Amino acid sequence: MRWFNTTLSIVKDTIKEMFTNHFTSFEILESFKIADIGCASGPNTFLFMSEVIDTVYNLSNQNKSLEISIVLNDLHKNDFNNIFSALPSFYKQLQEKHGYEFSQKCFISGVAASFYERLLPCKSLHFVHSSSSLHWLSQVPKNLENKGHIYMAKDCLPHVFEAYKNQFYKDFSSFINKRSHEILPSGRMVLTFLGRSIPDPSSNDCCCLWELLAQSLLDVVSQRLIKEEDVDSFNLPIYTPYIDEVKEIIMNDMSFDVKKIAIFKHNWDQDDNDDKKKSGEIVVNFIRAVTQSILVTHFGELFLNNVFKRYAERVTNHLKTEKTKFIILTICLMKK
Template sequence: MPVLKQAVLSFCCTDLPETITIADLGCASGPNTFIAVSEIISIMYKKCCELGRSPPEFRVFFNDLPGNDFNTIFQSLPAFQEKLQQENGPKFGPFFTAGVPGSFYGRLFPSKTLHFVHSSSSLHWLSQVPPELVDKVNPVINKGKIFISRTSPAALIDSYLRSEEIAPKGRMVLTLRGRTTPDPTSDQSCLLWDYLGQAFQDLVAKGVVEVEMLDGYYSPYYEPCPEEIQAEVEKEGSFAVDRLEVVALPWDYVSGGINYDRALTAKEMAKVMRAVNESMIGSHFGAGIMDRLFHRFMEIMAADTMEVEHVSLVVSLIRNA
């Protein structure tokens, strides 16, 4: 059974409050914004009906950074609520929503108010570049690199263990990029970033990017391994790990699963990397380098034969009583 569905069903077998509060962290504002919340609410509603319980009210918080397009979310809410009503029947509801702009690396909600928290594809981004990497007096060995290959996983894990905000026995289901190897500098974590770094170096060689600008740029990104997550959750002590699964996909999945079409995969991967990095790169180097940078990324990746899997970690946590 998928991790999210099992977590929701298990939660429904506890003493449920009259109003269930759900938070989606890093919700974005695209076509996928409502998918997880829709699944969570529908499973809860149907399970309560199966158990002969009165369906609860639902209160949903959509969270992302202040620059997220919350207006698009709000404009889409009536259609989303109508869709939930059609799928679950006329007795479904009430259903209340709110947007919560702010970084999930700080407090966002009052104490013990959340019952179910979901986050996908956000938590591998750190809140900031570790200060030791940008110390101009004593710079570390990452000179010329753009990817933070080593950092303390505790900073990542502690930031999203929302122990103050989640009610006892509340749940969190988190999906984030990870790795299966203990070494954070392995190709599994670093290969795509190495391609991007090579593309930057080529622009430096051509005089498009100044070397000092490159030396001052880092991507605040870290992919933990399952053992790190398990250890940090246990050390922090507020949650128990219910399930921790590894999902590995081949690179070709970005091009529709076509079996090893390297050129097409490189083209699609360049689009993905650009979408993820464009705002950060643009704010540091300017938007004018973007086309040349990611075209060169595509060429470098297409010419290489190395391939690793995309690894995601799916973690289901239960708040201790």
């Protein structure tokens, strides 16, 4: 998760820069309002909140009345109960770190809705953060005939690539437009999501991981544990864009200036681990965590262990012969 720590540094630097060069002085600001879009419910949710609150506290020690409002957003199925049940402990840690008075001026709430729609009132936010969410589409592209695959692959027909690209353009354009209404002038967004390193949408750094999963599903078809037509009718609602596609959408909207772009490349095989089997298991556990609910909905849970066992074998074999990278895009935007 080194990339996450790097993007957290970008978030903190962006907040500092806001008040150094472009924004209202902290001395006269009454409240600082933040949204974490696609917040999920794991430890990174609390790590982000803690880091942002610490940053604001350190910047605002001359303003004892400043309040911080953090809105957490994700889909309705997100485990908000897990977040809210952990908040008393989170507030206790805040109190121990920064004092009781400051902890009482930090307000955390949740909005359960698609981030491709409006979430909050007009001009109500100073800062928006999103990590590991915007590569997820609002839906699988419609009328997608993609037999034998679950995503884009090197031997897919041209219409598959076009359908995925069009859906991403529609969704990301909607995201940018909706946030443009909610963010105050000179407010910021820091967005981090999976991407690809070259314009070719069939490149390994966006397709290989998912094609190995498709092949693993077909392995289980050959064992007659799931039906081939179930694989043919399943496609992932995901798109890993090239940075120029992202910039084109932002420029077309004309609501934001691009302040910073960072592109991170990380090997699947973290730290060049010689134990390829262990590395394969780490990759597969990560993919299982983010795809299991979708797979269970479509295929059922009964045979997923078989699928991921075959997937681990395929990923391990891949790592023995080829280095493939995750491409992570981080982009910082300023509202005009």
